[in-house]
Amino acid sequence: MCLIKFNKFYYRYKGNDEYALNNINLKIEENKFILLCGLTGSGKTTLIRCMNGLIPQFYAGYYRGSVEVAGKDTTETTIADLSTEIGIVFQNPENQLISMNVEHEIAFGLENLGVPREKIKERIKECVNITEIENILDKAPFELSGGEQQRVAIASILALEPRVLILDEPTALLDPYMAKKIINLLKEIQNDKKITIIISEHRMDLILPIADQLILLKDGQVIEHDKCDNVVNGLNFQNLRINKPFIFSIFNQLKKEKLFNEKIPTSIPEAINYLKNLIEK
Numbered sequence: 001m002c003l004i005k006f007n008k009f010y011y012r013y014k015g016n017d018e019y020a021l022n023n024i025n026l027k028i029e030e031n032k033f034i035l036l037c038g039l040t041g042s043g044k045t046t047l048i049r050c051m052n053g054l055i056p057q058f059y060a061g062y063y064r065g066s067v068e069v070a071g072k073d074t075t076e077t078t079i080a081d082l083s084t085e086i087g088i089v090f091q092n093p094e095n096q097l098i099s100m101n102v103e104h105e106i107a108f109g110l111e112n113l114g115v116p117r118e119k120i121k122e123r124i125k126e127c128v129n130i131t132e133i134e135n136i137l138d139k140a141p142f143e144l145s146g147g148e149q150q151r152v153a154i155a156s157i158l159a160l161e162p163r164v165l166i167l168d169e170p171t172a173l174l175d176p177y178m179a180k181k182i183i184n185l186l187k188e189i190q191n192d193k194k195i196t197i198i199i200s201e202h203r204m205d206l207i208l209p210i211a212d213q214l215i216l217l218k219d220g221q222v223i224e225h226d227k228c229d230n231v232v233n234g235l236n237f238q239n240l241r242i243n244k245p246f247i248f249s250i251f252n253q254l255k256k257e258k259l260f261n262e263k264i265p266t267s268i269p270e271a272i273n274y275l276k277n278l279i280e281k
């Protein structure tokens, strides 16, 4: 089933001459882990803002075409309504955390939606458990570390039980260890809840091995959207000026040296299997 559908969508911010999004045609399906990738300024954040109605409802600008979320047109559905389908954790979670303490923060969205008190308690318990933040429930958001803030932001979105969870560069403020922990947590959540997770992220090494699909954005256009190994083995990826994942770099070099002539793998177990074969040859 298709959860988000862009149809010939164009968007230009008010005051800018250039279109930030150019003829986007995109379908996001259920239960997928999707990596959104592109240079700074390619339109990742703008694309994400369209997925819960912030564009065009909140940001001033001009648009053409349509975006549908679970069959609802994002120009005809309130952002509050869309937030029950799509949850977004933006780049600086601290800007998103507004309550006196963590428990209130998680309850806030649910209270706004008029969820009964008992149900709120249940949902808080579950999300707190998943994100392992039991011990910081009575702390104020500003007292927390970057990793803790990230977990709280994820918990407060998960409490709304969205069908799609979107994170815009979630590990930008985290050290490598915490980044890996958060990414692994997200994979567990996706496996467990069968929701779709979309992550815009520069650290491809962390996400590519666990992602199902890769979306490549360039100059406001989706230049590729497919299974990770198909995209990684295509010319668009080859030509993209981003830090390539280690596995890709190693196998790409082996290819150049004519030692390897198959599809470049994206996960560590696949890579190891190929290397074993090479060694045994």
Ligand SMILES: Nc1ncnc2c1ncn2[C@@H]1O[C@H](COP(=O)(O)OP(=O)(O)O)[C@@H](O)[C@H]1O
Pocket (backbone or CB within 6 Å): 013, 014, 016, 020, 038, 039, 040, 041, 042, 043, 044, 045, 046, 047, 059
């Ligand atoms: N709030 C805004 N107002 C005006 N222009 C913006 C705004 N946000 C982004 N842009 C412009 O839209 C283009 C795409 O930016 P963005 O979506 O932030 O890309 P990315 O997230 O891939 O770095 C850039 O040219 C950027 O300058």
Ligand SMILES: [Mg+2]
Pocket (backbone or CB within 6 Å): 044, 045, 046, 168
């Ligand atoms: Mg961005």
